[in-house]
Amino acid sequence: MRNQTLLQYFHWYYHDEEKLWQRAASQAASLKETGITGVWFPPAYKSTEGANSPGYDCYDLYDLGEFDQKNSIPTRYGTKEEYTTAINALHEQGIIVLADVVFNHKAGADELEKVAVRRVAEENREEYISEVFEIEAWTRFTFPGRNGKYSEFIWDKSCFSGIDWAEDLQETAIFSIQNEHGEGWGDVPSKEMGNYDYLMFNDIEFRNKAVREELKRWGEWYYESCGIDGFRLDAVKHIDSDFLIEWVDHLKAKFNRDFFIVAENWVIDDVKHLRDYIELTGGKMQLFDSMLHYNFYAAGNTGNEYDLSKIFENTLTESNPQRAITFVDNHDSQPLQAMDSYVDFWFRPLAYALILFRQQGIPCVFYPDLYGAEYTDHDAEGNEVHVELIGVNDLPLMLRIRRDLAFGFQRDYLDHPDCIGWTREGIPDAAGSGLAIVLSNGGDGAKKMEMGKGHAGKIFVDALGHRAEEIAIDENGWAEFFCNAGSVSVWVIKAG
Known part of the structure; x- marks a missing residue:
């Protein structure tokens, strides 16, 4: 538990x-x-x-x-x-x-390749603003420092759907790579900017x-x-x-x-x-x-x-x-x-x-x-x-x-614009568990809340030390709990 x-x-x-x-x-x-x-x-x-x-x-x-x-x-x-x-x-x-x-992208390729691309509009990635043309781009990853250890896979232009830098043109733009996997972007969940497949760097081509x-x-x-x-x-x-x-x-x-x-x-x-x-x-x-x-x-x-x-x-x-x-x-x-x-x-x-x-x-x-x-x-x-x-x-x-006491049935009192609270009743397997929370974004706060009849007669104190009161739970399991202005109090069973 x-x-x-x-x-x-x-x-x-x-x-x-x-x-x-x-x-x-x-x-x-x-x-x-x-x-x-x-x-x-x-x-x-x-x-x-x-x-x-x-x-x-x-x-x-x-x-x-x-x-x-x-x-x-x-x-x-x-x-x-x-x-x-x-x-x-x-x-x-x-x-x-x-x-x-x-997994979205790679960056810092080792070698240039000639790549067929089309420019796309920044705000609408579905809108092409050029015909197909060729650029030199950093799209080949050979990892010479690793020299094939663990994997000999070489990433090249067929592994990416887009890039943002043309080395020969010294130009930053969003370039859609025209490869054997399709001229458009991949199918992604976000439809922001038309299709939000491209985010940054070398965009990985998952159709490959x-x-x-x-x-x-x-x-x-x-x-x-x-x-x-x-x-x-x-x-x-x-x-x-x-x-x-x-x-x-x-x-x-x-x-x-x-x-x-x-x-x-x-x-x-x-x-x-x-x-x-x-x-x-x-x-x-x-x-x-x-x-x-x-x-x-x-x-x-x-x-x-x-x-x-x-x-x-x-x-x-x-x-x-x-x-x-x-x-x-x-x-x-x-x-x-x-x-x-x-x-x-x-x-x-x-x-x-x-x-x-x-x-x-x-x-x-x-x-x-x-x-x-x-x-x-x-x-x-x-x-x-x-x-x-x-x-x-x-x-x-x-x-x-949270580790020791935040267990059990939860009762919510999220019923006021400036002061809310809730209680956790606790469980038998966690000795002394159960708590009451009150927080306020306005003046001093107070909430009458139920802890459960099993807590009747118990004394609760603010574990964070923001409030000095000791609060007794009544015979029906209820009490009024407090917090300071713009603050939170965490009421727990008094030790000993």
Whole structure:
């Protein structure tokens, strides 16, 4: 009996002196103690910038920090040996590990090829704005530093459906590659911009059977080499969903095990797109609930003007909680990133209460909220900006409360625009379990809520220490619980 809690163990700018894999190995025991049951690691393979990239501009999927390629042997996060050591250390603590899989694109090719292309309109990828012509493009990947170890597969122009750079013209544009697999784009879930198959770099051509087979072989090799427990699939709305189903099913059959699969389908407007993707993929994957994140973002920005009773409206957590991975922020939404929508600091403890203490969804904690982060980058206007993300002070305690006490029947009191709450009744198998949550985005809050008759006469205290009262549950299992203005209180059975 455990509450699952994931940790995104990185952020976009992680480049600390202590390599990430080494840090994870040294912290494995403390992560277990905190209540973390699963860790999502960043892309572990070599990128176009070697040790200077977060990894999403992936070059060689087989180079996990083992070969001298792109001016380094290790990746930003360390070597292959350090990676597998970290995985083993986490496994020894009963913590599962999710590998980040970037299948949409490759980057940093080794050789030029002459490629037949057509230009397409930026805002409508279905609209061609040129006839077929030939360019020189970086589309041939030979991985000379690896020299055929693990795989001799060569990626060439037949393996890609589009590219964004013509070397001979020194021109950036979106070029649709005209190959034997069809002149148009692949069939992908997103119809944004007409067809959102093309996102960036060298767009992988999933209509090429050789490509699909190579990626399945890589999946086998990755599991056999590293022993990971599941995968976070990047940018799935840009990828042929039939291939992803084929890939997941292949690994499941090959190794006779269910892998934990969570897909990133970033949606900003309508939860229907998330529900449709679950149906399209037969419920084989969990999805990050980006719609809940945007509700948190709006709540943080608008203060007491936000109606808290609607915090779960238009979210996957509301409509399909069994498939929802809930989160407050991630590497895409952190400050200075393309989808910067960082939840305001005052609301972060409230948001974490909303994902950690409820039955619905599996929460995923963001690295800076536990450890903090500091970095410098440029904003959209080119100005240098220094960012300091402060950890959420109450988060380690909240995680331990989730681990030990957040069990049992849930009663909701999401019935007021400025103050909401809920209770968890607890279970016999978890001694002292059960809790009551009250949070407010306005003045001091109070909610009369039911804990259940089994708690009659028990004394509850605010585990976070924000309120000093001791609250007695009446003979019918009810009590009035409180919280401070713009804050959250977590009421638990008084020890002793």
